[in-house]
Amino acid sequence: MKLVFLGPPGAGKGTMATQLSDFAGIPHISTGDIFRTNIKQQTELGNKVKAILDKGNLVPDALTIDLVEDRLSQSDAQNGFILDGFPRTVPQADALEKMQQLDWVINFELDDEEIVQRLSGRRVHPGSGRTYHVIFNPPKNEGVDDVTGEPLVQREDDSEHSIKNRLRVYREQTQPLIEYYRSRGHLMDLDASPNPERVFENLKALLELD
Numbered sequence: 001m002k003l004v005f006l007g008p009p010g011a012g013k014g015t016m017a018t019q020l021s022d023f024a025g026i027p028h029i030s031t032g033d034i035f036r037t038n039i040k041q042q043t044e045l046g047n048k049v050k051a052i053l054d055k056g057n058l059v060p061d062a063l064t065i066d067l068v069e070d071r072l073s074q075s076d077a078q079n080g081f082i083l084d085g086f087p088r089t090v091p092q093a094d095a096l097e098k099m100q101q102l103d104w105v106i107n108f109e110l111d112d113e114e115i116v117q118r119l120s121g122r123r124v125h126p127g128s129g130r131t132y133h134v135i136f137n138p139p140k141n142e143g144v145d146d147v148t149g150e151p152l153v154q155r156e157d158d159s160e161h162s163i164k165n166r167l168r169v170y171r172e173q174t175q176p177l178i179e180y181y182r183s184r185g186h187l188m189d190l191d192a193s194p195n196p197e198r199v200f201e202n203l204k205a206l207l208e209l210d
């Protein structure tokens with residue numbers, strides 16, 4: 001199954017993609033995670049994109065498209081994938097059309113108030129990318145990862161200023177993709193507001209994976 005998860009920052013795309021990847025045995029490909037890994041490892045790419053991510057702006061299309069094309073050519077992505085956070089612009093969607101025939105684009109719907117609440121309470125384990133929320137999905141022991149016991153951190157772009165900018169960028173550059181995919185008959189809407197267990201059940205039902 002070839003899927004794209006579309007939606008505003010903090011809607012739960014990464015949380016659901018991780019669960020669905022385990023359930024369906026297809027890779028979760030997050031462009032945000034790829035950029036953050038490169039930043040952490042201080043690669044040339046990481047150094048180039050760090051300031052862009054910290055402010056909540058978008059990495060240039062050409063760079064992002066090359067990266068995704070390369071990732072989708074790897075053997076584990078041949079029988080399906082979940083693209084999380086790509087495409088985010090019309091040129092990226094046009095490029096993806098030329099690379100792959102998608103099955104579904106899932107449109108995660110969540111209002112701004114809930115988005116801000118989710119992002120400001122998010123904590124991540126930098127080594128693995130595991131994501132928690134101080135209220136909605138707390139770790140077993142406060143401030144540390146359930147698996148390794150290592151400290152959790154807040155993402156640089158989860159600051160109030162950056163969240164506002166990410167929402168603006170989403171409205172201007174990514175939201176037009178909802179109509180782009182709806183008009184092609186590829187889009188299914190998902191209410192992202194219930195608790196994670198319920199959202200996952202609804203997602204599986206949409207994809208007829210029950």
Ligand code: AP5
Pocket residue numbers: 007008009010011012013014015016030031032033035052053056057058059060064084085086087088092118119121122123131132133134136137157166192193194195196197199
């Ligand atoms: P990216 O990493 O893709 O960030 P994003 O789209 O802003 O999405 P998030 O990771 O913030 O949110 P999410 O929807 O995955 O939510 P999550 O599951 O974590 O991109 C980061 C940056 O990289 C971009 O700003 C850009 O600079 C660059 N970039 C990436 N892709 C690019 C591209 N294609 N082109 C150009 N630049 C690109 O959940 C959020 C919180 O809510 C968590 O704490 C979680 O525990 C909690 N939660 C999840 N589900 C629920 C629920 N149902 N109920 C209650 N809480 C929940």
